[in-house]
Amino acid sequence: MFIRLTARILRWLVCGRVGPLWMWKALLLFVAVVFAGQLLGVIFNKSGVQPAGHSIFSSPDAQGPSLGSCRPHTHIMFLKTHKTASSTVLNMLYRFGEEHNLRFALPLGYQLGYPLPFNAHRVKGYRGPGALEFHIMGNHMRFNKMEVEKVMPADTFYFSIVRDPVALTESSFAYYKEVAPAFRKAKGLGDFADDPNKYYDPRLRNNQYARNLLWFDFGLDHNANFSLALAQRGEDLIRRTFKLILISEYFDQSMVLLRHALCWPLDAVVSFSLNARQQKASVGGMSGIWMGKAAAAAGVGGGRPQARIPPNLSLTGDQREKLRQWNALDWYLYKAFNRTFWEEVDKFGRKHMEQEVSLLRMRREHLARVCLRDGGKPVEAHRIRDKNIRPFQSGFVRILGYELQPGLDNATRMSCLRMIRPEIQYKDLLDSKQFPQVPPIQAPQNPLLIAAGAGSFLRAESRNREEPVGFEIGGRTMEEGGKDWDGSRLVRRNQTGIRGSGTGRSP
Numbered sequence: 001m002f003i004r005l006t007a008r009i010l011r012w013l014v015c016g017r018v019g020p021l022w023m024w025k026a027l028l029l030f031v032a033v034v035f036a037g038q039l040l041g042v043i044f045n046k047s048g049v050q051p052a053g054h055s056i057f058s059s060p061d062a063q064g065p066s067l068g069s070c071r072p073h074t075h076i077m078f079l080k081t082h083k084t085a086s087s088t089v090l091n092m093l094y095r096f097g098e099e100h101n102l103r104f105a106l107p108l109g110y111q112l113g114y115p116l117p118f119n120a121h122r123v124k125g126y127r128g129p130g131a132l133e134f135h136i137m138g139n140h141m142r143f144n145k146m147e148v149e150k151v152m153p154a155d156t157f158y159f160s161i162v163r164d165p166v167a168l169t170e171s172s173f174a175y176y177k178e179v180a181p182a183f184r185k186a187k188g189l190g191d192f193a194d195d196p197n198k199y200y201d202p203r204l205r206n207n208q209y210a211r212n213l214l215w216f217d218f219g220l221d222h223n224a225n226f227s228l229a230l231a232q233r234g235e236d237l238i239r240r241t242f243k244l245i246l247i248s249e250y251f252d253q254s255m256v257l258l259r260h261a262l263c264w265p266l267d268a269v270v271s272f273s274l275n276a277r278q279q280k281a282s283v284g285g286m287s288g289i290w291m292g293k294a295a296a297a298a299g300v301g302g303g304r305p306q307a308r309i310p311p312n313l314s315l316t317g318d319q320r321e322k323l324r325q326w327n328a329l330d331w332y333l334y335k336a337f338n339r340t341f342w343e344e345v346d347k348f349g350r351k352h353m354e355q356e357v358s359l360l361r362m363r364r365e366h367l368a369r370v371c372l373r374d375g376g377k378p379v380e381a382h383r384i385r386d387k388n389i390r391p392f393q394s395g396f397v398r399i400l401g402y403e404l405q406p407g408l409d410n411a412t413r414m415s416c417l418r419m420i421r422p423e424i425q426y427k428d429l430l431d432s433k434q435f436p437q438v439p440p441i442q443a444p445q446n447p448l449l450i451a452a453g454a455g456s457f458l459r460a461e462s463r464n465r466e467e468p469v470g471f472e473i474g475g476r477t478m479e480e481g482g483k484d485w486d487g488s489r490l491v492r493r494n495q496t497g498i499r500g501s502g503t504g505r506s507p
């Protein structure tokens with residue numbers, strides 16, 4: 001219709017006749033309409049073609065430097081070692097799996113039977129080898145290759161993370177002081193280091209936290225006396241299964257190697273650092289005073305209110321050396337995997353590594369500015385309004401968390417939220433997605449579950465330095481109970497409460 005009208009107008013013009021005024025008005029109107037249409041079209045196309053196109057998470061920077069023609073790994077087993085920043089890595093696996101609708105081999109409770117050697121039946125929904133395709137496994141377990149292989153496909157990529165045994169022991173001592181009998185008896189870490197045998201009894205439950213914890217988590221005998229031959233056998237065993245061993249001390253370099261090994265986009269390995277919080281929160285230079293889920297499982301505290309002073313973590317050089325000897329198997333492993341780690345970096349190219357690490361750090365800062373209120377300035381737990389990300393107060397350390405930047409568009413908000421969702425809330429969320437019909441806990445086989453299910457006190461779990469912390473199941477079904485050994489509040493849960501968390505599934 002416009003075309004015909006235009007033709008008529010043109011004819012009028014070409015023929016040199018000045019048409020009536022209405023014709024000129026029509027022409028003007030027509031031009032205006034076409035122009036406006038064009039303009040609107042541009043706008044509509046922009047927002048229509050890329051619905052999430054405005055999210056920072058779909059910008060080219062999210063991909064990072066090219067990975068070549070590889071295909072992303074989607075069968076992944078991560079051995080989540082203790083006190084090694086492994087919760088940060090698990091958050092990445094959770095995020096990637098959730099975004100790609102992958103199936104997780106989730107525990108019935110929060111750990112895959114730890115400290116018992118892993119058994120396939122610890123996996124929720126497991127019904128025999130190959131019955132169901134699981135993509136990602138990453139919750140705490142004591143590694144047991146044969147059983148893991150029943151759950152995970154043959155082409156699974158295995159990786160893990162290790163940390164300097166002295167730093168690990170400091171963290172473990174602070175965290176499991178009241179859980180591991182060997183630590184409980186020692187006044188300070190220095191006293192323990194001076195003569196570990198005085199405090200250590202290999203037969204006592206939870207003493208794995210006090211000796212060769214890495215070795216133990218990898219499923220090996222952590223009480224074996226050190227010999228080079230034995231250590232090498234253990235190393236070989238691990239190498240045969242694990243394609244990549246990350247190093248906590250070189251976390252960013254580890255993330256670059258991981259991303260290239262898994263063929264994942266840059267954003268998948270970006271996490272927020274909570275160093276500022278840690279510095280503020282630390283007491284006497286300790287890196288964290290927390291008690292984990294295992295502590296809760298062990299029934300520590302029992303609601304007995306008792307104010308305690310922070311354990312003394314200071315060590316002399318001599319005591320550090322003694323701790324290395326005491327954890328000789330772990331020290332050997334750490335040195336061996338540190339060596340191969342840097343060999344991998346050399347293969348990757350040091351220069352190349354530097355570039356990717358600085359890109360990773362820039363991206364982390366950028367995402368923090370976008371996602372986090374006040375650019376990621378940590379806030380006290382009670383000021384965080386969103387229960388899904390509210391950390392639970394625990395220990396002497398003031399646990400701080402993040403708040404999301406207000407006013408984010410939905411897509412960006414969802415991606416940001418994933419990055420700061422605490423581990424336990426995240427597991428519950430994935431659980432409720434994978435098992436929409438069934439209540440999350442069917443048979444409490446896990447000792448942790450029994451402890452929690454019986455209405456005992458479950459102590460808030462906090463995280464490693466790099467990550468958000470917290471523990472609050474859906475924020476609905478928990479009540480606060482008494483005080484724990486360190487004077488912190490405890491969370492009370494009962495069976496109803498646990499089940500209740502499963503009904504709060506997202507649509």
Ligand SMILES: *[C@@H]1O[C@H](CO)[C@@H](O)[C@H](O)[C@H]1NC(C)=O
Pocket residue numbers: 188189190191312313314315316
């Ligand atoms: C902490 O432990 C170190 C090493 O054992 C010791 O020298 C120091 O006196 C202790 N400090 C306190 C306050 O007990």
Ligand SMILES: *[C@@H]1O[C@H](CO)[C@@H](O)[C@H](O)[C@H]1NC(C)=O
Pocket residue numbers: 223224225
């Ligand atoms: C380690 O050696 C000590 C003596 O050096 C011995 O008493 C102990 O039984 C040995 N432990 C193991 C697990 O072999």
Ligand SMILES: *[C@@H]1O[C@H](CO)[C@@H](O)[C@H](O)[C@H]1NC(C)=O
Pocket residue numbers: 334335338339342
């Ligand atoms: C780990 O490797 C780096 C780089 O080679 C080296 O500087 C560092 O001393 C090593 N650490 C240990 C504990 O061997």
Ligand SMILES: *[C@@H]1O[C@H](CO)[C@@H](O)[C@H](O)[C@H]1NC(C)=O
Pocket residue numbers: 410411414
């Ligand atoms: C936000 O996006 C998610 C998925 O991207 C969707 O499931 C959810 O319904 C959206 N929420 C709103 C309020 O639009």
Ligand SMILES: *[C@@H]1O[C@H](CO)[C@@H](O)[C@H](O)[C@H]1NC(C)=O
Pocket residue numbers: 455477478494495496497500
């Ligand atoms: C367990 O939790 C439910 C829901 O929060 C509550 O109604 C019930 O009273 C609790 N039972 C016990 C024994 O605490």
